[in-house]
Amino acid sequence: MKPRVLSGVHVTGWGAYAPSLVLTNADLERLVETSDEWIVSRTGIRERRIAGPGETTASMAAIAGLRAIATAGLQPEDIDLILVGTLTPDYPLPSAAVLVKEAIGNTKAAAMDLAAACSGFVYGYAMAHAYLSSGLGKHALVVGSETMSRCTDFTDRGTCVLFGDGAGAAVLSASDEPGGTLGMELTTDTAATYSIWIPAGGATRPANEATVAGREHLMRMKGGETFKVAVRRLGSTSLRALEKAGMGLDDVDLVVPHQANIRILEALAKSMSFPMERVFVNIDRYGNTSAASVPIALVEAVAEGRIKQGDRIVLVAFGAGGTAGAVALEWTADPADRLRADAVDPDSISISVPNIEPVNPFPPALEWLLEKVESDAGNGRRPGPDARSTTTISDAAVSGAGRSAAVTPPER
Ligand code: ACO
Secondary structure, three states: OOOOOOOEEEEEEEEEEOOOEEEEHHHHHOOOOOOHHHHHHHHOOOEEEEOOOOOOHHHHHHHHHHHHHHHOOOOHHHOOEEEEEOOOOOOOOOOHHHHHHHHHOOOOOEEEEEOOHHHHHHHHHHHHHHHHHOOOOOEEEEEEEEEHHHOOOOOOHHHHOOEOEEEEEEEEEEEOOOOEEEEEEEEEOHHHOOOEEOOOOOOOOOOOHHHHHOOOOOOEEOHHHHHHHHHHHHHHHHHHHHHHOOOOHHHOOEEEEOOOOHHHHHHHHHHOOOOHHHEOOOHHHHOEOHHHHHHHHHHHHHHOOOOOOOOEEEEEEEEHHHEEEEEEEEOOOOHHHHHHHHHOOHHHOOOOOOOOOOOOOOOHHHHHHHHHHHHOOOOOOOOOOOHHHOOOHHHHHOOOOOOOOOOOOOOO
């Protein structure tokens, strides 16, 4: 039977989740030779979220995914395809997407991970679009979820100040209605193949005592090189997606970019003579959450009233391996539908774990933060994708209770 080719693919659902543990620049000052002033002026980042001991890429993805499904007014069983963009899956095998499928209670979807680093969500969007528009399914769940804290070297000040954890998701639905996805462009620039990499843990250098001792399972980055390629590729990829959509920059209401560095976004806007007021920025609160960054930003942009029905927006990302992708789309969903996500109880999500020796995945360098949260329990809450369970470490630290004497600051 010839597949039905549908004319349109729309974002019908969106949702995000950020862990409650907050790591501020002041906290990082205790770990490495850095300062709040350096981090803010060079990156725009003030704080980032860290997954707690019980949280994983799949668990965060499942919460964000269920929120997106609820926003779309669908049931988990309506989803035909689950794609999780991530560079930090729970395991090499099975994929995080399989764990998400099990956790949300879906039985029929094809499920797989997508390895395109920070571009993972935008790549996933394009793949889901192709899947749906070729008639292979009606609804796809595209997630970007990362536990970057598990592959961050907390002795390397050049990278540990940049990254954070979290998840964002969108439901894409095939439809004959006008609007929705208008143009897409994906590229991979091999000039940046090893600009960001994790040397060990793959088949070339399987983990062993020497690779662990050499910290080779943690991320390394040539920051300056990455910066230049990122500005160039974010710009050229956005323009190509717009060209395919028959649009120009003047037609764009909001750009929702990968949040890697505020200076990258400012350089990008300047190079394209595009006003920063129409570039969505939330890097100050989450840092670089890799594949999760674009969907978390999208969810916040809708919640803040920055995206309305009929608006034309560009989602654009750049990531490790030189991956870059952009989607130009017309927003057709009702922003008020986001309220449906409130029905999702994050505590009801559980990820199945086989009977294996338990390992505490929490970074040893940050264990003192957990003690601090415990000692400051009951203090400060701040809004975010998961405002209900947000404890702010810095607020707690300055709220009068101060840092508990039981908390041992790390040695530098
Ligand atoms: N605190 C204080 N000083 C620091 C820190 C820090 N946290 N980090 C670096 N420095 C120092 C360096 O050691 C250097 O000192 P020196 O001059 O004495 O040698 C100085 O600051 C300047 O270092 P640069 O690396 O040149 O600093 P730069 O201005 O380039 O900023 C940064 C570094 C923030 C990493 C920037 O290059 C950047 O954002 N790069 C792009 C990252 C990115 O886009 N990643 C996207 C993809 S990520 C993914 O896919 C997983």
